Amino acid sequence: MSARLRRLTTPVVLLVLWEGAARAGVLPPDKLSPPSTVLEAAWRLSADGTLGGSLLDSLRRAVLGLVIGGTLALVLGAVAGLLRLGDDLVDPPVQMARMLPHLGLVPLLIIWLGIGESLKVTLVALGAFFPIYLNTYAGIRGIDERLVEAARTCGLTWLERVRHVVLPGALPSLFLGVRLAFAAGWLSLVVGEQVNGEGGIGFLMMEAREFSQTEVVVLGLLVYAVLGLLSDLALRMGERRLLSWRRGLQAS
Numbered sequence: 001m002s003a004r005l006r007r008l009t010t011p012v013v014l015l016v017l018w019e020g021a022a023r024a025g026v027l028p029p030d031k032l033s034p035p036s037t038v039l040e041a042a043w044r045l046s047a048d049g050t051l052g053g054s055l056l057d058s059l060r061r062a063v064l065g066l067v068i069g070g071t072l073a074l075v076l077g078a079v080a081g082l083l084r085l086g087d088d089l090v091d092p093p094v095q096m097a098r099m100l101p102h103l104g105l106v107p108l109l110i111i112w113l114g115i116g117e118s119l120k121v122t123l124v125a126l127g128a129f130f131p132i133y134l135n136t137y138a139g140i141r142g143i144d145e146r147l148v149e150a151a152r153t154c155g156l157t158w159l160e161r162v163r164h165v166v167l168p169g170a171l172p173s174l175f176l177g178v179r180l181a182f183a184a185g186w187l188s189l190v191v192g193e194q195v196n197g198e199g200g201i202g203f204l205m206m207e208a209r210e211f212s213q214t215e216v217v218v219l220g221l222l223v224y225a226v227l228g229l230l231s232d233l234a235l236r237m238g239e240r241r242l243l244s245w246r247r248g249l250q251a252s
Helices: 003-023 035-047 050-082 084-097 102-113 117-141 145-153 158-193 201-210 214-242
Strands: none
Touching: 003 035, 035 050, 035 214, 050 084, 050 117, 050 158, 050 201, 050 214, 084 117, 102 117, 102 158, 117 158, 145 158, 158 201, 158 214, 201 214
């Protein structure tokens, strides 16, 4: 059996057990709808355009928040990691801020930003910021100083040392930060879209809850899970391509 088929085995078995338990009455349909009912809801909402429109709204918010939070984190992480002055000025307030649960800031953010798009994008940006900042900073600071000294001895300028030594050395840690940022971003989006939202998967789930449409709520959760999985797979493919020079431990 190929590796891809083995990876599909567990999800398929879980779906079969879930369907079987629902058909046998072990799982009440009003508490957890079976996969077949969820699939019917997905077909119905796709046919009338509801699911597609909600998905586009969620993707737009996620991409905008990840770009804003990721760019800011990358810049500040590089400044703190490369410059002593940047480390003294940037890192202490960031380390203090990361101790605050960003989802716990929702009441304050509502006062500041209202309940519109700004709130949702800000939550995603906050969720993405800290993993990328911390891993960028750690990746730069984890580079062997002897490699930098060797590059300096060979006559490389500061920018050349950053390009040929610092950047390749920090990329593995940076990719880890981006993967964690995507996970935190999707989690933040779930919360943000359920705060009096208009459009998006979270809003679709909240409407379904009002009418006790359990299958639509489960569908929304599955959509979030699939989006997170696809984004993680895309990042892993990019990581393998850009870091093909690195040979890590392979599972046996």
